[in-house]
Amino acid sequence: MAELRLGPLLRHVDGSTATVWVETSRPCTAEVRCAGGGGGTARTFQIAGHHYALVPVTGLTPGTVSSYEVLLDDSPVWPLPDSRFPPSEIHTPAGDDPVRVAFGSCRWAAPPHGDSDPVGPDALDALASRIAAGAGDERPDVLLLLGDQVYADETSKATRAYLATRRDLREPPGAQVADYEEYTHLYYESWLDPGIRWLLSTVPTCMIFDDHDVIDDWNTSASWLADMRDTPWWQERILSGLMSYWVHQHLGNLTPAELAADPVYAAVRAVPDGTDVLRAHATEADRDPASVRWSYRRDFGRVRVLMLDSRAARVLDEANRSMLDPGEAAWLREQALDDPGSCDHLLIGTSLPWLLPHLVHGAEAWNAALCQGVRGERWARFGEKVRRAADLEHWAAFPESFEALTALTAEAGSGDGAPATVLVLSGDVHHAYIAQPSWPADAPAVPDARVLQLTCSPVHNSVPLSMKLGFHFGWSRIGRAIGRWLGRHGRGRRPSIDWHKAGGPWFGNQLMTLTLRGRSARLRFEQARARRGEKARLETVTESVLTP
Numbered sequence: 001m002a003e004l005r006l007g008p009l010l011r012h013v014d015g016s017t018a019t020v021w022v023e024t025s026r027p028c029t030a031e032v033r034c035a036g037g038g039g040g041t042a043r044t045f046q047i048a049g050h051h052y053a054l055v056p057v058t059g060l061t062p063g064t065v066s067s068y069e070v071l072l073d074d075s076p077v078w079p080l081p082d083s084r085f086p087p088s089e090i091h092t093p094a095g096d097d098p099v100r101v102a103f104g105s106c107r108w109a110a111p112p113h114g115d116s117d118p119v120g121p122d123a124l125d126a127l128a129s130r131i132a133a134g135a136g137d138e139r140p141d142v143l144l145l146l147g148d149q150v151y152a153d154e155t156s157k158a159t160r161a162y163l164a165t166r167r168d169l170r171e172p173p174g175a176q177v178a179d180y181e182e183y184t185h186l187y188y189e190s191w192l193d194p195g196i197r198w199l200l201s202t203v204p205t206c207m208i209f210d211d212h213d214v215i216d217d218w219n220t221s222a223s224w225l226a227d228m229r230d231t232p233w234w235q236e237r238i239l240s241g242l243m244s245y246w247v248h249q250h251l252g253n254l255t256p257a258e259l260a261a262d263p264v265y266a267a268v269r270a271v272p273d274g275t276d277v278l279r280a281h282a283t284e285a286d287r288d289p290a291s292v293r294w295s296y297r298r299d300f301g302r303v304r305v306l307m308l309d310s311r312a313a314r315v316l317d318e319a320n321r322s323m324l325d326p327g328e329a330a331w332l333r334e335q336a337l338d339d340p341g342s343c344d345h346l347l348i349g350t351s352l353p354w355l356l357p358h359l360v361h362g363a364e365a366w367n368a369a370l371c372q373g374v375r376g377e378r379w380a381r382f383g384e385k386v387r388r389a390a391d392l393e394h395w396a397a398f399p400e401s402f403e404a405l406t407a408l409t410a411e412a413g414s415g416d417g418a419p420a421t422v423l424v425l426s427g428d429v430h431h432a433y434i435a436q437p438s439w440p441a442d443a444p445a446v447p448d449a450r451v452l453q454l455t456c457s458p459v460h461n462s463v464p465l466s467m468k469l470g471f472h473f474g475w476s477r478i479g480r481a482i483g484r485w486l487g488r489h490g491r492g493r494r495p496s497i498d499w500h501k502a503g504g505p506w507f508g509n510q511l512m513t514l515t516l517r518g519r520s521a522r523l524r525f526e527q528a529r530a531r532r533g534e535k536a537r538l539e540t541v542t543e544s545v546l547t548p
Contacts, residue, residue, distance in 0.1 A: 001072075001073070002025055002026045002051075002073055002075070002077075003024065003077065004022060004023075004024060004025075004070065004072065004078060005024060005050075006022070006187060006188060006191055007022035007023055007200075008020045008021065008088065008200075009022075009201065009205065009252060010088070010203065011205060011252030012204065012252065012254070012255055013090060013093075015060070015093060015094070016058065016061070016062060016092065018056075018057040018060065018204075019054055019055065020054070020055045020057060021052070021055075021252050022052065023052050024044055024072055027044050027046065027051055028073045029041055029042070029044075029072070030043075030053035030055050030070065030071070030072055031072075031074070032055045032057050032068050032069075032070055032071075033071065034057065034059075034066040034068045034090060035066055035067045035068065035087075036060075036061065036064055036065075036066040036067075037060075037066075038057060038059030038060040038066060039058075040055050040057045040058055042055045043269070045268050045269045045274050046273045046274060047180070047268070048180045048181065048184075048243075048275050049181075054252065057090065060090065060092045061092065062092050062094050062095070063092060063094030064091075065090070066089060066092075067087035068089070084132075085128075085198040086132060088201040089202050090202075093301060097141075098515055099300045099301055099303045099515075099516045099517075100139070100140045100513060100514070100515050100516075101140065101141065101142055101300075101303070101347065101516065102127070102140035102511055102512070102513040102514075103143070103144035103145075103146060103349070103454075103513075104427060104456045104457055104458070104510065104511045104512065105146035105148055105210065105426075105427025105456070105458065106147065106148040106427055106428065106430060106459060106461045107122070107148065107190065107461070108151055108154070108156075108458070108460050109150075109151075109159075109186070109189045109193070109460075110125060111158075113194075119458075119461050119509070120460075120509050120528070120530075121509060121528040121530040122193075122509060123460060123526070123527070124196055124511075125193070125195040125536060126528040126536040126538045127511065129195060129535055129536070129537065131202070131203070132198065141300060142298075142300060143199075143203050143204070143205045144206050144207075144307070144349055145206070145207045146210070146350075146425060146426060146427040146457070147209055147210025147311075147427055147428060148210045148211070148213060148427070149249065150187060150190055150212070150213055152177045152213060152214055152237070152241060153176045155175050155186075156189065158189065159175075159177075159185060159186065162182075162185055163175060163177070163178075163182060166182070172231065172233050173237065176237075178233060178237060179240045180240040183241065183243075184244065187248050205252070206253055206296075206305065206307055206349075207249040207250075208249075208253075208294070208295075208309065208349060208351060209245050209309075209312075209351070210351035210428055211311060214238060214242075214311075215228075216391075217388065217391055219312065219314045219316060219393075220387060220388060220391075221318075221384060221388075239279060239282045239283060242285055242312075246278060246281070246282070247278075253298075285312065289312050289314070290313070290327050290328070293309070293313075293328065294309035294312060294313070295308050295309045295328060295331060297335050299343075302342070302344040303343065303347065304335075304347065304419075305347045305349060306332060306335050306346070306348050307349040308324070308332065310323055310352050313328040314398075318372050318373070321372070321398055321400075322400060322401050323401035323402075323405075324401060329401075329404065333408060336408055336411075336412045337411065337412055340415070340416065340417035341417025345420060345421045345423065345516050345519075346412055346413075346421070346423070347425055348409070349426075350395075350424065350425075350426055351427055352393075352394045352395060352428050353394060353424075353428065353429060354426065355424070355437060355499045356395075356396055356429075356474070357471055357474025357479060357501075359473065359480065359482050360394075360471075360474045360483075361396040361483060361495070362396075362482065362485075363390070364392045364396035364397040365396050365397070365402075365486070365487055365492050366487055366489060366492070367386055367392045367397065368392075368396075368397045368398065368490075369399075369490030369492045370383030370490060371383040374490060374491045374492075375489075375490075375491070399492060399493075402495070403496055405424075406495070406497055407444070409437075409447065409451050410439060410446065410447045410451070412449075413447030413449030414447050415448070418448050418449050419519075420449055420519035420520070420547045421450045421546055421547055422447065422449045422450070422452075423451075423514070423521075424451075424453045424454065425454050425455075426457075427456060427457035429455060429471070430507075431457070431463060431505045431506060432455055432457065432504050432505065432506040432510050432512065433506065434452060434454055434455075434502040434504060434523075434544075435452065435453040435455070435499050435500070435502060436452055436499060436502045437497045438497060438498050438500075439497050440496075440497075443496065450547050452502070453499070454523065455504075456510055456512040456525070457510075458509060458510075459510070460509050460528075463507060471505050472505060475501045475505070503542060503544070506525065506527070506541060508527045509527065509528040510525065510526060510527045510541075511525075511526050511528075512525050513526070520545075520547055523543065524542075526538040526539060526540050
């Protein structure tokens with residue numbers, strides 16, 4: 001009899017359809033049955049001895065709530081017996097409903113129940129508790145997970161014990177994951193947490209990777225990549241990372257129509273064992289990142305979400321360094337400017353912040369110039385060492401890409417039919433803040449829309465005191481002055497815009513939630529806090545009206 005090993009994860013939801021992802025213990029037919037009518041089935045496919053299905057659910061009615069169950073070969077496996085959580089539900093939107101978008105990044109797996117948590121209460125566990133307690137008006141319509149869903153390079157004590165049963169941890173890559181099987185353990189550790197499992201079964205999710213899904217500072221530079229490719233364990237690591245991402249995260253990002261047209265998905269499902277097919281796809285993606293698009297678009301009524309791959313799509317050649325390859329950049333521009341007047345809010349999800357504290361931005365731009373050789377070969381070598389040591393690889397470290405994104409936000413937010421907001425959503429930096437740009441009057445385009453950088457991380461991780469102090473200092477007048485001096489030393493041009501901190505920085509485990517109704521936008525920022533003897537809960541730190 002087939003058993004449910006992982007999931008269900010509720011992924012894509014629109015007015016009449018949904019997709020539900022599961023992992024099972026053996027080949028079988030997975031079925032989703034909705035109490036209010038509607039449902040669907042899918043046969044599992046196999047990758048590296050594991051069995052998965054993405055079930056298309058049809059026959060749903062817009063503006064309704066349907067509880068659902070999962071069956072494997074006609075045997076019920078979800079909801080779990082004696083679960084303390086209510087039934088999982090699919091909420092289908094109606095055309096005039098507000099859209100609630102919650103987002104964050106960087107979730108280190110919580111320890112088993114009863115163990116002390118070294119990084120504090122988990123914001124997603126707190127969200128699950130709140131929804132389960134009946135706070136229906138607090139339920140997000142979608143949860144955007146902006147990177148570092150798993151940590152392949154920073155494993156827990158329990159994971160290290162598991163890895164030690166498979167191989168000698170004194171040999172590289174040591175206590176980091178090495179292959180696909182070890183990646184599956186990371187997802188079990190993270191997504192089998194009871195609160196997280198239930199949350200992911202009842203709130204739709206969109207995901208994108210960041211560096212720790214593969215390794216810290218993934219694709220920092222061409223020389224970094226060359227060094228990694230010289231290590232004997234890297235090839236298996238990158239292929240396993242891309243394969244596991246495709247299975248666990250990427251597939252669920254796609255709409256049913258995109259799934260039906262996806263040749264890799266069709267090829268994997270057409271054979272008894274799709275491992276070789278998927279491995280070949282990952283090999284090509286590693287060899288030629290431009291051959292694969294991990295970025296995607298999702299529309300929630302008149303809210304458009306563009307999720308960007310700002311890791312694998314990079315061009316690392318120092319002479320042509322870019323955050324996005326030309327095809328990816330063209331796709332972003334096409335989607336952002338598509339059908340003027342068709343969206344009220346444009347959300348651009350990129351794991352790495354566009355607008356940083358001024359000192360950090362100046363340091364990254366200065367470093368990029370040094371690495372390109374503006375002050376000679378010795379400075380270039382020094383710049384590469386600093387880049388790796390200080391993690392200088394955000395949008396500011398790709399100055400041409402920074403300016404291209406700046407120009408695109410202005411163009412998308414200008415003219416007849418412009419959205420009310422253009423919001424860049426990011427994580428990565430283990431704190432939260434709001435930054436607001438301003439354009440000079442003579443800029444080619446000055447946006448009519450409200451443009452903001454909204455950064456929120458981590459949902460469950462930590463940051464050392466030294467970095468907290470550094471981020472505070474980075475926004476200060478002295479930090480701004482040092483950033484400008486570094487820019488002059490690097491002989492680079494000043495950014496075409498200025499920006500200021502409109503909120504934060506805030507530290508802790510946290511989430512941001514946008515409530516978008518028509519052309520109005522509200523933002524709520526919450527942190528997970530736990531009082532002695534009580535469960536962690538989300539507490540509001542600040543709320544603001546972005547557009548009335």
